[in-house]
Amino acid sequence: MIDKNIYRIHYLHCKKIYVALEELNIPYDLHLVNIGKDEQFTPEFLKISPNNKIPAIVDQNPPPEFGEGHLSIFESAAILQYLADYKKGKGAPDLYPKNPRERVKVNEWLYWQIAGLGPMMGQLNHFSSKNIDYAKERYSKEVDRLFGVMNKRLGEYEYLAGDNYTIADIASYTWLLNDNKLKATDTPYQNIKAWIERISARPAVKKAIEAAKAK
Structure with missing residues (x-):
């Protein structure tokens, strides 16, 4: 199974x-x-x-x-x-700029999702259904830490790599779209919530x- x-x-x-x-x-x-x-x-x-x-x-x-x-x-x-x-x-x-400096920023946030956000959310999702308190606490705290990093970034820039929407945003967006903590009215991650709404409004994304x- x-x-x-x-x-x-x-x-x-x-x-x-x-x-x-x-x-x-x-x-x-x-x-x-x-x-x-x-x-x-x-x-x-x-x-x-x-x-x-x-x-x-x-x-x-x-x-x-x-x-x-x-x-x-x-x-x-x-x-x-x-x-x-x-x-x-x-x-x-x-979605993937040719300018080397801009591309580095896209790569940073793309790899941040691949190596950090995705795996940690995956582990939290898995252990949330298990009776292992240590694992649930560990991954919950790490996901909250990563949300905090992302929320701070999106308070400074409209998108993860800067002012423009890129593949770095796409990589994280699909993981966060239906997260209950981010959908809540009183979420502490208001910048992420606003970012999700901006991306969700795009015709191609719909x-x-x-x-x-x-x-």
């Missing part, structure tokens, strides 16, 4: 890619992987994602600099960087979230 929390974590990672694809105006075909039936362990999928995790993508028509043949990519941060760097559609926003719900 697979823990329901595993489904949730995989789903949150996948929603990042939905949002990026819609924001960047990239056409795509969706292929569902049923982790409840262990489809992530099939030889076919492991060729695409050797870590047997979703999301993963296959670009059938990568840019010329990648050589001939399709390109498969796993890990959500790597997918976000690739899509924003190489597959941006006509009229799409610049479309992506609805598309994800339907799957």
